[in-house]
Amino acid sequence: MTDPAPGQPPTDSSLGRIVAELCALHGLQLGPGDVEAVAAIYAEYLRFIDTILAAPLAPEAQPPLHLEIGQPPGASLPGRG
Amino acid sequence: MTDQGRVTRRDFFRLWSRPGGVGSVDEAPALLTIAEAGRRMAARHLSPVELLRAVLSRIRRLEPSVGAFLALTDAERCLEAARQVELEIAEGRYRGKLHGIPVAVKDTHYTRALPTTASSPILAGFQPEFDATVVRKLEEAGAILVGKTNLPEWSFGGATPGTLNPWDLGRDPGGSSGGSAAAVAADLVLGATGGDTSGSIRSPSIACGVVGLKPTFGRVSCHGVIPISWTLDHVGPIAKSVEDAAILLTAMAGHDPWDPNSAKEPVPVFTARLRRGIRGWTIGTPPASVLDTQPPDIRQAYEAALDVLRGLGATVREVPLPPIFPAAQASHRVIRIAEAAAYHRPYLTLQPEHYGPSSSIRRQLLAGSLISAAAYQRAQQVRRVLIHQLWEVFEEIDVYATPGWRTASDPMGFPSGPVLSAMFNLTGFPALVLPAGFTEDEPPLPLGFQIVGRPFEEDVVLAAAHAYEQATDWHHRKPPL
Numbered sequence: 001m002t003d004p005a006p007g008q009p010p011t012d013s014s015l016g017r018i019v020a021e022l023c024a025l026h027g028l029q030l031g032p033g034d035v036e037a038v039a040a041i042y043a044e045y046l047r048f049i050d051t052i053l054a055a056p057l058a059p060e061a062q063p064p065l066h067l068e069i070g071q072p073p074g075a076s077l078p079g080r081g
Numbered sequence: 082m083t084d085q086g087r088v089t090r091r092d093f094f095r096l097w098s099r100p101g102g103v104g105s106v107d108e109a110p111a112l113l114t115i116a117e118a119g120r121r122m123a124a125r126h127l128s129p130v131e132l133l134r135a136v137l138s139r140i141r142r143l144e145p146s147v148g149a150f151l152a153l154t155d156a157e158r159c160l161e162a163a164r165q166v167e168l169e170i171a172e173g174r175y176r177g178k179l180h181g182i183p184v185a186v187k188d189t190h191y192t193r194a195l196p197t198t199a200s201s202p203i204l205a206g207f208q209p210e211f212d213a214t215v216v217r218k219l220e221e222a223g224a225i226l227v228g229k230t231n232l233p234e235w236s237f238g239g240a241t242p243g244t245l246n247p248w249d250l251g252r253d254p255g256g257s258s259g260g261s262a263a264a265v266a267a268d269l270v271l272g273a274t275g276g277d278t279s280g281s282i283r284s285p286s287i288a289c290g291v292v293g294l295k296p297t298f299g300r301v302s303c304h305g306v307i308p309i310s311w312t313l314d315h316v317g318p319i320a321k322s323v324e325d326a327a328i329l330l331t332a333m334a335g336h337d338p339w340d341p342n343s344a345k346e347p348v349p350v351f352t353a354r355l356r357r358g359i360r361g362w363t364i365g366t367p368p369a370s371v372l373d374t375q376p377p378d379i380r381q382a383y384e385a386a387l388d389v390l391r392g393l394g395a396t397v398r399e400v401p402l403p404p405i406f407p408a409a410q411a412s413h414r415v416i417r418i419a420e421a422a423a424y425h426r427p428y429l430t431l432q433p434e435h436y437g438p439s440s441s442i443r444r445q446l447l448a449g450s451l452i453s454a455a456a457y458q459r460a461q462q463v464r465r466v467l468i469h470q471l472w473e474v475f476e477e478i479d480v481y482a483t484p485g486w487r488t489a490s491d492p493m494g495f496p497s498g499p500v501l502s503a504m505f506n507l508t509g510f511p512a513l514v515l516p517a518g519f520t521e522d523e524p525p526l527p528l529g530f531q532i533v534g535r536p537f538e539e540d541v542v543l544a545a546a547h548a549y550e551q552a553t554d555w556h557h558r559k560p561p562l
């Protein structure tokens with residue numbers, strides 16, 4: 001395994017090591033073959049996150065309240081329990 | 082058999098093979114829609130016992146091939162319920178169109194009478210102490226629960242291992258509510274429920290040639306329903322016709338104080354304005370850049386469906402995608418897996434060995450556990466912008482129509498439905514799929530298309546779908562069983 005160069009995204013092998021370390025920190029057990037497989041899936045999620053980060057969002061954009069989903073913009077949420 | 086009135090599939094078949102069991106019965110009533118069976122029972126032209134016997138006979142005959150169920154209610158208990166309905170109707174206590182109708186629910190719904198497993202070994206033998214709100218509401222409407230339907234482990238995936246598509250028993254019915262869609266398509270029940278986080282009601286409904294409705298977020302309570310993702314999950318009906326979907330939704334919908342996301346919106350009788358027609362309506366479509374990516378048979382069925390809608394007096398108009406649409410799928414996937422990882426945390430840490438042998442779900446959940454809170458919140462920011470932008474799209478249209486799709490299981494475990502499905506989980510807008518043709522495969526497989534409406538305008542979606550359905554005959558065709 002190699003460390004990524006400073007400022008560069010992790011390579012697959014270094015991502016595997018990161019995943020293994022993060023799982024250990026979070027108390028998640030890994031079995032045989034898990035490191036590579038989870039790293040491959042995690043890499044996909046990192047790509048999704050890149051897409052999200054590239055989306056044109058105003059800095060003041062806030063996430064919705066869960067209760068707001070399905071309501072018109074600006075609604076005062078009268079319909080939610 | 083247990084003393085709690087539940088039977089394994091083997092027990093069920095043994096019971097009904099005995100002398101005095103179901104024997105030779107007329108199965109024709111099982112092929113009726115809920116609406117028609119309800120009309121006949123209300124007029125006392127059809128006995129609820131006769132209807133139930135027809136359903137049980139079909140289950141006995143076809144379930145070994147289709148594999149739609151994980152658990153079946155004891156047949157004698159079902160018959161007892163049907164006899165009670167018969168008595169109530171005779172005494173003038175008819176409760177409405179679901180009274181005496183045999184239904185099934187997905188095995189994510191808590192039921193006191195039957196175990197609830199979500200197809201996971203972790204929940205093997207789990208016997209909830211209460212019914213999911215949606216189960217309770219269906220039973221209060223008089224429906225008779227005949228069984229719990231199959232799904233992929235924990236509802237993850239676009240296939241339903243163990244269940245086969247009634248249109249081609251060599252193929253999968255789609256997922257994750259594949260057992261429910263197959264049961265309805267094979268006339269093993271008159272209606273069923275499903276859950277939809279990325280398209281899991283709609284995908285199998287398309288694959289099995291039935292109607293599937295994902296209602297508005299909050300319209301149907303998720304209390305007592307095993308989740309994938311709390312803010313993306315929806316529970317809704319799977320039915321043989323649009324009218325049946327409306328009947329089921331009317332019973333299933335309504336505010337539930339036990340579900341923090343439940344809406345207090347009034348629940349109309351969804352059948353009341355089903356026949357209003359769509360003359361003068363504007364139907365929005367995705368731009369050609371999206372449609373051009375569709376497989377030819379799906380595109381062709383979609384274009385033909387739009388022609389039918391035009392013929393009914395609607396105007397079909399291309400509308401732009403919300404500007405933030407390119408980030409929609411990424412946002413959906415991040416939110417889905419982060420919330421799923423939160424739910425599964427105790428199982429992941431305490432019983433990791435009890436996830437399925439492919440390990441893809443467990444590995445997805447492990448990867449999801451590593452997503453940062455900042456990334457999750459960013460995905461939610463995208464979601465809010467998408468919701469606002471979709472409302473703007475709907476300012477110009479009455480409903481939005483998209484092509485259907487076909488799904489397959491993703492080997493890494495990502496949701497297999499397209500963004501045109503998941504986008505409406507992300508935004509909470511109601512979306513219905515219905516049959517719209519067949520492939521040229523041998524045997525032919527169903528094709529469908531999707532109609533989407535503004536939040537809490539399921540009545541509008543249902544009216545558009547009903548108008549289309551009445552102008553076509555796809556929903557009358559039956560699988561070659």
